[in-house]
Amino acid sequence: MTRxxxxxxxxxxxxxxxxxxxxxxxxxxxSSNDSNSGSGDGGSDAGSGSCMPGSAGPCTSYTTPLGDSGxxxxxxxxxxxxDNNIGxxxxxxxxxxxxxxxxxxxxxxxxxxxxxxxxxxxVDQILTGTANGVSVDYSLYTxxxxxxxxxxxxxxxxxxxxxxxPPESYGALLRYVASYGFFVIAANSREVxxxxxxxxxxxxxFAAAANADKTSxxxxxxxxxxxxxxxxxxxxxxxxxxxxxxxxxxxILFNGGDTSSKPYLAVSGDTDITFYTPSAMAAAIxxxxxxxxxxxxxxIDVIGKNFSGxxxxxxxxxxxxxxxxxxxxxxxxxxxxAQAEFVGPSCGLCGDGGAQEFGENNLP
Numbered sequence: 298m299t300r301x302x303x304x305x306x307x308x309x310x311x312x313x314x315x316x317x318x319x320x321x322x323x324x325x326x327x328s329s330n331d332s333n334s335g336s337g338d339g340g341s342d343a344g345s346g347s348c349m350p351g352s353a354g355p356c357t358s359y360t361t362p363l364g365d366s367g368x369x370x371x372x373x374x375x376x377x378x379x380d381n382n383i384g385x386x387x388x389x390x391x392x393x394x395x396x397x398x399x400x401x402x403x404x405x406x407x408x409x410x411x412x413x414x415x416x417x418x419x420v421d422q423i424l425t426g427t428a429n430g431v432s433v434d435y436s437l438y439t440x441x442x443x444x445x446x447x448x449x450x451x452x453x454x455x456x457x458x459x460x461x462x463p464p465e466s467y468g469a470l471l472r473y474v475a476s477y478g479f480f481v482i483a484a485n486s487r488e489v490x491x492x493x494x495x496x497x498x499x500x501x502x503f504a505a506a507a508n509a510d511k512t513s514x515x516x517x518x519x520x521x522x523x524x525x526x527x528x529x530x531x532x533x534x535x536x537x538x539x540x541x542x543x544x545x546x547x548x549i550l551f552n553g554g555d556t557s558s559k560p561y562l563a564v565s566g567d568t569d570i571t572f573y574t575p576s577a578m579a580a581a582i583x584x585x586x587x588x589x590x591x592x593x594x595x596x597i598d599v600i601g602k603n604f605s606g607x608x609x610x611x612x613x614x615x616x617x618x619x620x621x622x623x624x625x626x627x628x629x630x631x632x633x634x635a636q637a638e639f640v641g642p643s644c645g646l647c648g649d650g651g652a653q654e655f656g657e658n659n660l661p
Contacts, residue, residue, distance in 0.1 A: 348472070350465045351429025354378035355444030359472045361614060370469050370615055373476035373622070376444030379468070380514075381431050382485070384438040387503035389496045392488035394461055395435035402461035402487065409570070411602030428465060438500055439464040439483045440515075441475040450508075450520035452629040455500045455545075456483035457528025457535040459552075462611075463487055467529065469614035474622050478630070480504065480519050489528065489535045497526060497539045523629045527621065529553065529610050530570070547628040549621055552607050555581040555591065560660075562624050564617065566594030566653075568606035575654045582658045590639055590657035592620055592646065616653075620646060627661070636661070 347369055348356035355378045360369045394401040402424055406412065426433040441464075443451065456471060458464060464471060464483035471481045482504050484496035494502070501524060508519040524544045528536040533553025540548050540559040547560045552571060555563040555578050563582065565573040578591040597606045598613055610617045623645075626635035638645035639660050646655040 348377075348379075349429070350468050351381075351427075351431050352379065353381065354472075356472065359469050361469050361611075368469070368613075368615060370473055370618060372473060373478075375447060375476050375478055377472035377476040378442055378444045379465075379472065380440040380442065382434045382437045383440055384500075384503040387438075387499055387506070388436040389484055389486050389494075389499055390492040391435055392486060392491050395487055405461050410600075410604055410608070412600065424461075426463060433463050433465075433485050435463075435485045435487065437485055438503060439485060441471040441481040441483065442515075443475055443478055443480075446518055447478045450518055451478050451480050452523035452525065452625065453501070453504050453519050453521060454479055454481045454525045454527060454625065454629075455497045455504075455539065456481055457489040457497045457526070457532025457539075458483065458485075458487055459528075459530030459532050461487050462529070466611055467614075470610060470618045470621060473614075473618040474625060477622050477626060479625055480515070488531065490531045490538075495535065495539065497528065497532075497535050498542055501542070501544055525549075525625060525629055527551065530607065547624075549624055551610050551617070556585065557587065557589070560588040560628065561585075562590045562592065562620070564592045564594075564610075564620075566606040566609055567597050568604055570604045570607040579656050582656060585658055588657075588659045588661060590624075590660055591655065593654045594652070595654070596652050 346356060347358040347360045348354050349360050355376045356372060357376050358369050358371050393399060454474065456464065458466070463485055471483065475481050482500040484500050486492065486496045489496045504519055505521050507513040507515040508517065508521055510516055521544070523546065525547045526536045526539045526545045527549035529551040530553045533550040536548050536550055537554045537557050539545055540557050545559060548557055549562045549564065550557065551564045552569055555573065563578060565571055565578060575593045578593055582589045582591045594606065594609050594616060597609060599605045600608060600612055620638065623635040623638040626632035627639060639657055
């Protein structure tokens with residue numbers, strides 16, 4: 298089985314610190330966070346040390362605090378940095394759940410997922426939308442980018458958050474993808490399915506403008522001919538909608554859909570809120586008129602009373618990050634090693650000892 302070095306340094310019982318908001322923590326790397334910088338070049342190397350939610354980087358690994366310890370993921374060859382609260386001039390509408398004083402998200406999380414009440418204080422902290430001294434401006438964006446820019450322009454991926462989850466709730470996944478030579482632009486909105494223009498497409502408008510702006514740190518660094526979209530839950534549904542935009546070539550749907558007008562990977566698992574089953578996903582992908590694949594996780598970590606499988610992307614990011622990176626390397630970088638993860642009788646995603654099931658239809 299072909300695998301990139303996505304290594305886990307600590308696995309413990311998983312709790313709700315990454316469910317729907319930003320887990321609190323600092324960064325052990327030498328860089329400090331600048332909430333409005335959008336700083337461009339990562340310098341001569343990919344940085345050092347492990348970053349945590351809210352950290353700007355540069356980082357060579359990323360640690361998600363979960364309960365009283367965490368999971369550390371080793372990043373790719375370019376490392377990763379995060380630029381927070383960028384994109385002024387391309388603001389999105391503030392939605393109901395993101396307004397000051399709103400109790401919508403706490404009610405949503407408690408009612409839908411039923412988290413362990415022992416962690417109510419952590420949930421309350423998470424829902425303030427602040428980590429490492431940075432407070433989220435829900436009208437703006439977070440960019441996840443290589444800490445060291447490759448010599449050639451990099452593909453662009455627009456990200457869609459799940460309901461009540463800001464980008465840093467997915468910090469492990471988004472940094473990991475970025476560290477292999479991608480620019481991931483995430484609307485900070487926690488209701489990306491609402492608003493006009495659509496936040497995920499408005500993010501692409503910002504990226505294109507920044508790429509053409511000689512004063513931007515992203516000037517000339519983005520390949521706007523290679524654009525993808527991915528999202529979780531509500532963000533997956535917004536991703537499926539974004540697929541109709543001619544700029545978007547391929548997509549990933551995490552826990553929120555199994556059909557698309559563009560080539561796609563659909564991901565679900567046991568105890569997902571979608572109630573998908575492996576057989577149902579296989580049937581949907583087999584019926585697809587575009588190249589498609591499905592990935593279904595078993596052995597889910599339980600974090601609350603309901604639907605723990607809907608949150609695997611946050612509570613077990615090491616399971617999700619590698620196939621997502623491989624998908625984008627296959628689709629947007631023409632990487633044959635990544636392609637081998639998805640196609641052929643001995644594909645890397647096939648037969649993982651009961652931990653997951655996988656299938657594909659007409660992938661390249």
